[in-house]
Amino acid sequence: MTSARSSDPSSSPTAELAFLLAQVGAHAAARFAERLAPLKLLPPHAGILRAVGQSDGLSQAALSERLGMFPSRLVVLLDALEERGLLERRSTPEDRRSYALHLTRAGKEMVQQIGRVAEEHKEALCAALDGAEQAQLAALLRRIADEQALTAGVHPGYRKLGRGRPADPDG
Amino acid sequence: MTSARSSDPSSSPTAELAFLLAQVGAHAAARFAERLAPLKLLPPHAGILRAVGQSDGLSQAALSERLGMFPSRLVVLLDALEERGLLERRSTPEDRRSYALHLTRAGKEMVQQIGRVAEEHKEALCAALDGAEQAQLAALLRRIADEQALTAGVHPGYRKLGRGRPADPDG
DNA sequence: TATTGTTATACTCTATAACTATA
């Protein structure tokens, strides 16, 4: 079962490519989640910290819009981050209904640490490839991502799914 | 938000590579699930049909082992496939506890159709790349998959997850 | 009347455990 990779799919020589993408991608996501675990963070937490770090002071509505996440889901995730002192909700004078989200000092440090973890993760994941090959792979993926209109830094797992099956296996 | 892809991540030029893999991979999986929907199949169904097609007559225990799926989960999926006449459980004389799984005529045709859908899916997903580039991408991914010891044709989404967080977002 | 954020509820998916029938 180790090298039967040739005998699988249907027709064209790259027919398995889409499956390979989904397979390696899911593996990458799972491994990253494992590396995040010691930091007591789930992937969506990391995504939020990164987004807030990039757009300091944005509202929950704006953030949920950007990440394609339901506001009600965001609340729970933000609660956890605020409780840990990584992020704070500051009430704004302009509109007393909404909060401006800011990273704390600890939050900024956590973002740094996530960056380091991501780098280690990438290195372990792509150990089979040298630097030039990694750059090549990144370039190809970026072109797919752009053509498919994927938003930079937004994982589909964050998204509210259009009423139907969850963004499931295979591919 | 369309080309901020440069300003995200941490340090190295390919730091975003792992995220890109997870992002594109999840996108691929979601799009494939959509293409499967008209066939009234979920991705795990397709995975099962393919596996049984490759190893006609295997038992549920063997199949659940191969796909890394809990036997109890397999039951429900097989029920649906059998009900639709795509697959059958034949009792074997040797061991009356177990069943040998076989594709029906309709099941084999469905496998063909899944292959066609997969091909269309790949073509749409990788529209940004020409044939040579697709082959290049596939080769790079295959090397990662091999080095990371991923089993051919088995999506991590099938797997029983080692007691912890689900194979989640990011990467 | 519409919007921000929140709470409460329901639904889906999947893991765990308990059970039967064989062996």
Next chain:
DNA sequence: TATAGTTATAGAGTATAACAATA
């Protein structure tokens, strides 16, 4: 006593709906 398959239960995770405060 152990194994194949099944059923039943419970636990995550996430979408939907209802709500209070403000605009």
